[in-house]
Amino acid sequence: MTENLNLQRGLLRHISQFTEVELLDKIKVQSIATEDREGGGWPLVHLSDGRTLRARLLVGADGFNSPVRSYARIQSYGWAYDRHAIVATMNHPPRGPFQGSNTVAYQRFLPTGPIAFLPLSETSSSLVWSTKPQLASALKTVDPQVLADMINAAFRLPDVSLCYLQDRILDAEQSGSPLKPSQFRDELAFRERSDTIDVRSAYSSLAPEQSSAGIPSEDADAVPPIVTSIQAGTIASFPLRFSHAESYIGEGQGVRTVLVGDAAHTVHPLAGQGLNGGLADVEALVRCIEHALLRGGDVACDKLHKLYSSTSQPVVWARSVGLEVLNELDTIKAALMMSAGSERHRRRPGEVGWELAAKSIENFATGLDNARALGGSLANVVGDGVRSLWERGGSGRA
Ligand SMILES: Cc1cc2nc3c(=O)[nH]c(=O)nc-3n(C[C@H](O)[C@H](O)[C@H](O)COP(=O)(O)OP(=O)(O)OC[C@H]3O[C@@H](n4cnc5c(N)ncnc54)[C@H](O)[C@@H]3O)c2cc1C
Incomplete structure (x- = not known):
């Protein structure tokens, strides 16, 4: 973390x-x-x-x-999960001397979504709790002590008890009279008794002796440390969705x-x-x-990617001639890029990519002699390549 x-x-x-x-x-x-x-x-x-x-x-x-x-x-495509993630920074006592450092992350997969306890330091950890938007909204507005107790419960109680406690929080929010921490504690104590949770077990979030001193209970590592409070100003929630451009x-x-x-x-x-x-x-x-x-190219590398991944003959030839040379020859460049695989360019039936490329450079080929007249091996290299392309295009071989 x-x-x-x-x-x-x-x-x-x-x-x-x-x-x-x-x-x-x-x-x-x-x-x-x-x-x-x-x-x-x-x-x-x-x-x-x-x-x-x-x-x-x-x-x-x-x-x-x-x-x-x-x-x-x-x-961009995707969908909303109909879940919000509530986040907060939680305070808790340090782990006891027999338990080691606070380095274990916990995640419980509740029917409404996962709740995660992610260690930050010996005495603080981060909460990410994905749940229904209505509950996330209520948890954000309850007294932070109620939220701390609800987090402890969410890692410890059976689902039926959790549903009961969640309903209590939602009912109180809807009625406009928010739950007091002491009221919630009473509810929690009642649920722990109904679920026959031993107060000495790590599954009890109310045991007064829950401290880091002494030998921990056998099940101490099964649940995260007891959250004692929530750091002020750290509670927030985010709608969750999957999306992909x-x-x-x-x-x-x-x-x-x-x-x-x-x-x-x-x-x-x-x-x-x-x-x-x-x-x-x-x-x-x-x-x-x-x-x-x-390689002397441009930072807008999409077309380079297409050029390098293509196996089409004219494109392979162009690659070996060199990008720097082609860069100066706009007509050929355009034709080869077109051949380099844009799906948006629909070919007519029977028309192969290099033929299109060759047709596009037809006009250019007639001007090659002029280029040769300028002399230089560069023009010859390009000229030979274009001519070979042009001849292949003319004979209709793929
Ligand atoms: C609850 C929750 C928990 C998560 N936990 C984890 C985790 O544990 N590990 C993990 O890897 N990921 C986690 N993620 C995902 C992670 O937060 C995101 O994937 C990450 O923040 C994306 O980073 P980003 O820079 O692409 O976008 P953002 O973090 O959204 O940053 C975009 C930035 O662009 C700025 N911006 C937007 N428009 C403008 C504008 N017009 N002018 C100027 N600035 C602008 C915004 O202000 C913002 O600062 C979690 C997400 C959520 C919701």
């Missing part, structure tokens, strides 16, 4: 080493537009301080409601955009993988950009 604040502090410290990185704090992205330029402009990011940034590559790391995703018109890379209007993290995908927090998925996205993106730049 690493607290988000610590992660953020570490990252801020790291980026402060790079003088070329400017951090814009307390500034919002107000809108994003496309630069009006022939051949397609770059994204223009309008900031709340009046500045406009022109982005060679705009990375949408802007969360579930990603403005970058909306700008790039990338669809149709594409992580923008095309058309969204060209030069890429999505990472929750902007690209959100998952249920029960496995604690959301942030980790985002970090993996960033690692993959960095690799992709490095790959492109080290």
Whole structure:
């Protein structure tokens, strides 16, 4: 477990080493537009301080409601779980000398959703409790001591008793007379007695002798430490949903955009993988950009990916000629990119990709002699390749 604040502090410290990185704090992205330029402009990011940034590559790391995703018109699919996650930081006594450190995470899968107890320090742990929205809302507004007792119960009592206690909380909220901590304690004591829970067992959350001193009960490791209070200002809740963007890379209007993290995908927090998925996205993106730049390409690496993953003959040929050469030859580049595998480009029946590419460069081929006239081995290399393509296209061989 690493607290988000610590992660953020570490990252801020790291980026402060790079003088070329400017951090814009307390500034919002107000809108994003496309630069009006022939051949397609770059994204223009309008900031709340009046500045406009022109982005060679705009990375949408802007969360579930990603403005970058909306700008790039990338669809996102998924569903709501009809569950909210209530989070809080819980205080509890340290583990006893016979129990070791507070390093064990606990998760109980209740019929309404999992509740997780995630250690932060010897005396504090983090709560993530996925439950029905109505109950999450009630738990957020009850007296924090009632919430602490309810958390203890949620790790210890049978489901039927938990349902009873939850109903008590919901009823009290609906009636407008919130439960007092002492009232809830009475209810809890009643349920523990009905469930024949021994007060010396770790499954009792009310035993007065619940302390870290002495030899722990046999079942002490089966449940997390007793929560004694909730840290002020730490209770919050979040709606949970699964979503996945149709594409992580923008095309058309969204060209030069890429999505990472929750902007690209959100998952249920029960496995604690959301942030980790985002970090993996960033690692993959960095690799992709490095790959492109080290080969003299552009940071908008979608087309490079298509070019390198294609096995079509003209594209393989083009790869060996070299991207730098092709970059200068717009007509060929366009034709090859088209052949490089865009699904959106529908071929007519019987028409193979390289034929299309060859047709697209027909006009260019006639101009090659002129290029040769300029001399230079470069033009010859390209010329031979194009001619070979053109001849194959003419004979109809695939
Ligand atoms: C209850 C809960 C528990 C979780 N527990 C875990 C866990 O244990 N482990 C784990 O790996 N993941 C966990 N996750 C998931 C994790 O929190 C997310 O996956 C992660 O925060 C996503 O990071 P992100 O940077 O992509 O998006 P966000 O954290 O949503 O950050 C997006 C940022 O963009 C900013 N932004 C948006 N619009 C604008 C704008 N117009 N201008 C300027 N800034 C803007 C927002 O202010 C925000 O700071 C949990 C999620 C929930 C809901």
